[in-house]
Amino acid sequence: MKNQELLLGYDVGSSSVKASLVDALTGACVASAFYPKTEAPIKAVRPGWAEQAPDDWWQYLKAATSDVLAQSGAAKTSVRAIGISYQMHGLVCVDKDLRPLRDAIIWCDSRAVPYGQRAFEALGEDRCLTHLLNSPGNFTAAKLAWVRENEPDIFARIHKVMLPGDYIALRLSGTPATTVSGLSEGIMWDFGADAPAQFLLDQMGIPSDMLCDRVPTFGLQAEVSREAAMELGLSPGTPITYRAGDQPNNALSLDVFEPGEAATTAGTSGVVYGVLGRVAYDAQSRVNAFAHVNHTAADPRLGVLLCINGTGILNSWARRNMAPAGMDYASMNDLAAQAPIGAEGLSILPFGNGAERVLGNREVGAHIHGINFNIHRQAHLLRAAQEGIVFSFAYGMEVMKQMGMDLTTIRAGRANMFLSPIFRETLSGITGATIELCDTDGSVGAARGAGMGAGIYADHREAFAGLRRLEVIAPPSQGMDAYREAYERWRAALEAVMALKTNKQC
Secondary structure (H helix, E strand, O other): OOOOOEEEEEEEOOOOEEEEEEEOOOOOEEEEEEEOOOOOOOEOOOOOOOEEOHHHHHHHHHHHHHHHHHHHOOOHHHEEEEEEEEOOOOEEEEOOOOOEOOOEEOOOOOOOHHHHHHHHHHHOHHHHHHHHOOOOOOOHHHHHHHHHHHOHHHHHHOOEEEOHHHHHHHHHHOOOEEOHHHHHHOOOEEOOOOEEOHHHHHHHOOOHHHEOEEOOOEEEEEEOOHHHHHHHOOOOOOEEEEEEEHHHHHHHHOOOOOOOEEEEEEOOOEEEEEEEOOOOOOOOOOOEEEEOOOOOOOOOOEEEEEEEOOOHHHHHHHHHHOOOOOOOHHHHHHHHOOOOOOHHHOEEEEEOOOOEHHHOOEOOEEEEEOOOOOOOOHHHHHHHHHHHHHHHHHHHHHHHHHOOOOOOEEEEEOOHHHHOHHHHHHHHHHHOOEEEEEEOOHHHHHHHHHHHHOOOOOOHHHHOOOOEEEEEEOOOOOOHHHHHHHHHHHHHHHHHHHHHHHHHHO
16 A cells, blocks of 8 residues: 555534544554534424434535645545445435435434334234344334335325434435345344345335335445546545444444454443344344344354443532542542442442333332441442443343344443443453543444455454554452352442332332
């Protein structure tokens, strides 16, 4: 590879669009920018609704592209390939002129829940889980069923439906297309037939020709059109060679491709995305399974997604309400470390941010258990809060283990909860996994994915050879029993609360 061979990665989120230019030779990020500078608006016409204008994403992308090209001073001909990461589970509907018919219904919109449940009951749990690996839930197909029933005039004019990343690729190239990974995240892929889920489309009254043609996740998907090149300052014909939803792409960004590896984030909410080497599902749909970026029918790779709503939001609540006034997070972590593992019998359940899928979509609330007025101080409360967050991850990971996943390596960015030594050490101690903290983000990962798709890198090992491990946390040599004892006490408290909630409902 020659110098000034650059890879351009986009990360199209619901808050902003980020662009990064990566040196293909060194893997270093040479420029990055995001727009808008304040959080992008989300339209909520009714409670539970969430929409964004697809053309707004394009305007943000144009501004970010202009910025990174100006920062780098690179010639437009130096951009060798483009990769796209995007907010998952959204719905974009376009007409025959490939223009949006309505605002996109995005991932956090909940209006389609009854439509997914209706299909789940009509088709049968066994058929849905064995073929789709999930309930149709509130995913893209269910959102389209909502449009069919509630906006028939718009539905009649739909030429193609796509995910947010598909729409960005369309604007770049003029060519509508999607991927197997994308169809699986929309719950429109039949893993048994290795084809679009015709039985689900038929039940929902969705014509199969509304789906875009499929392109590979890695490989030539399309080329930048002359019109888009003029808007962006890129060269016509620049290849688009990779796209994936934000969680699979976050895993790719952290070099998570093989069974036993997982990517984790712990901001306001928390996610564990682990790779499974066979097609499987959770019979209770407590976690979701999608085709990972390197999935094939011959060599399955599923991304199993665990989401916990009440993670970092508990830690920030604890800082505001439990820590001394004005204390920063680093000092709060130091204070929490004064309490021993298990916080001397104190357990906190972190489920105070809505219903949790891993708990069967029950809203059990946050709880403090075992408090002793003669023993427990601020340090105990702060430590128990962080341990409770980790234990919620461990609880979900038990579901993953039941599916056949044995997590040995967990990778994350050094940010949010992973800045806390207690959080990192507890996670390693309770799971027995090695924690690796890496320097990367979604747009940089998308750029490296583009390099793989363009054949610049032979495989993911070469693509991520330059990925910086900032810190490695090995499972502790001592204290494993203490972590396990604390977790079992926490788990017993959770089961008691869930039993109480169930009895009250009965």
